[in-house]
Every structure is written in structure tokens, then in C-alpha cells.
Amino acid sequence: MTKQNQVQLLLVDDDLTYCSVLKSALEKRGFSVSVAHDVKNGLALAEQIEPEYAVIDLRIGHESGLELVQKLISLDDNTQIVMLTGFASIATAVEAIKLGAKHYLTKPANPNEIMNALHNNAADSSVAISENPLSVKRLEWEHLQKVLMEHDGNISAAARALNMHRRTLQRKLDKRPVKE
Structure with a gap:
């Protein structure tokens, strides 16, 4: 499959090592991966490549990946977005989904988890409900x-x-x- 025929994926995260490893893993799975390390460059790349998929970090330096999710959806509401975060909270998960992200994964998410999230839009009613209240x-x-x-x-x-x-x-x- 030529690079032009590959599915376009935008990866935006300020962790250069994580991006490098994830980019390589996703390219092996057939994606053409474009990487940005801040919101401004992520948006510029999105306008250029028109990605079908995006993997966006919640906290990109001192910027919010939620802002980028909103902008990506305004460019193309068919973009399948997975939000990644090392700082998971219910509030940010709800906002990410309301803004248009399809899934919300905590880091370190492995490539298989990300692939499952990218290709699975169905809700899962079998998710376990915790028996213990939050601390x-x-x-x-x-x-x-x-x-x-x-x-x-x-x-x-x-x-x-x-x-x-x-x-x-x-x-x-x-x-x-x-x-x-």
C-alpha cells in the first residue's frame, strides 16, 4: 500500500519518546502517521492531511488537548479521535466525549488498546461498576x-x-x- 493510499492518522503529544514508539507501532499497522508536539502544529497538520483518525494527549505541555479535539471535529466531524491522558478524571473524560472524542484511554496505553479504541465505536454495557467509593x-x-x-x-x-x-x-x- 502506498503512502497516499494509507489511512491518515494525526498523533499529538508532547512526549517525544512516546510519540516515536507509538508512531512506529501504528505505521506497522498500516497508518500513515503525522506527529505534532503542540496544539498549533497539530491543527496545521490536520488542515493539511485531513486525518481520518487522531490520537490526542489531554495535556500537551501547558495546553489542553480538549481544544484540539474541538477544532478537529469542527474541521471534519467524521474524524475518529482517541484522547490519551496520564491525568485521567471524570470531568475531562466527559468533556472529551462531549467535544467529539470517541474514546478516552489512560497512559500508558499500548498500541493494541489504541487500535481497539480507534476501530470500536460501540458502547460496552458490560463495563464493571466499582464496589468501592472514591477516596x-x-x-x-x-x-x-x-x-x-x-x-x-x-x-x-x-x-x-x-x-x-x-x-x-x-x-x-x-x-x-x-x-x-
């Missing part, structure tokens, strides 16, 4: 994410709404969330 730390993380989303990712505005110092909020957001 207080996880609830705090979820609440911070929700307030941040309500303020369009503006940390200063979210900190004011939370009656919290901006740097305190930044420190809390920079930590990886607890699992449960």
Missing part, C-alpha cells in the same frame, strides 16, 4: 478538574472560585491523580 484524595482531584473545566482551563479563575491560591492549585494539578 477523599481522588474526590478532591475530580472536583479540581471539574472547577477547572468550568473556568475553561483558566487556573487563576479556578483558584479564585475554589478560594485557593493559584500556586497551590497548580501544585495539586501537577501531581498525578490517585487511582481510587
Whole structure:
């Protein structure tokens, strides 16, 4: 299959090593992969290649991948988007899906998980429901994410709404969330 006939996939992530490994794995699975490491270049590439698929990181440097999801869908609402994140929260998962992403995977997602997400648009009613409530730390993380989303990712505005110092909020957001 020639490069022109291959399915176009846009990969946007600021982790250069992860991008390199994932690009290679996806190319072996028949995709023509274009890589960007920020939202601006990701959008420019999308306008150029018109991807059928996209794999977008939630946090791209200090930018939000949610912004790119919204722009990709406005360019072509048939683009199949998988959102990846090392900072998963219910609030960002809901926003990603509302904006047009088809799936939301936590890092480190392997190429097979990504391929399954790219090609599976069916909902799964057999997903297990947790028997345990979220921990207080996880609830705090979820609440911070929700307030941040309500303020369009503006940390200063979210900190004011939370009656919290901006740097305190930044420190809390920079930590990886607890699992449960």
C-alpha cells in the first residue's frame, strides 16, 4: 500500500519518546502517521492531511488537548479521535466525549488498546461498576478538574472560585491523580 493510499492518522503529544514508539507501532499497522508536539502544529497538520483518525494527549505541555479535539471535529466531524491522558478524571473524560472524542484511554496505553479504541465505536454495557467509593484524595482531584473545566482551563479563575491560591492549585494539578 502506498503512502497516499494509507489511512491518515494525526498523533499529538508532547512526549517525544512516546510519540516515536507509538508512531512506529501504528505505521506497522498500516497508518500513515503525522506527529505534532503542540496544539498549533497539530491543527496545521490536520488542515493539511485531513486525518481520518487522531490520537490526542489531554495535556500537551501547558495546553489542553480538549481544544484540539474541538477544532478537529469542527474541521471534519467524521474524524475518529482517541484522547490519551496520564491525568485521567471524570470531568475531562466527559468533556472529551462531549467535544467529539470517541474514546478516552489512560497512559500508558499500548498500541493494541489504541487500535481497539480507534476501530470500536460501540458502547460496552458490560463495563464493571466499582464496589468501592472514591477516596477523599481522588474526590478532591475530580472536583479540581471539574472547577477547572468550568473556568475553561483558566487556573487563576479556578483558584479564585475554589478560594485557593493559584500556586497551590497548580501544585495539586501537577501531581498525578490517585487511582481510587
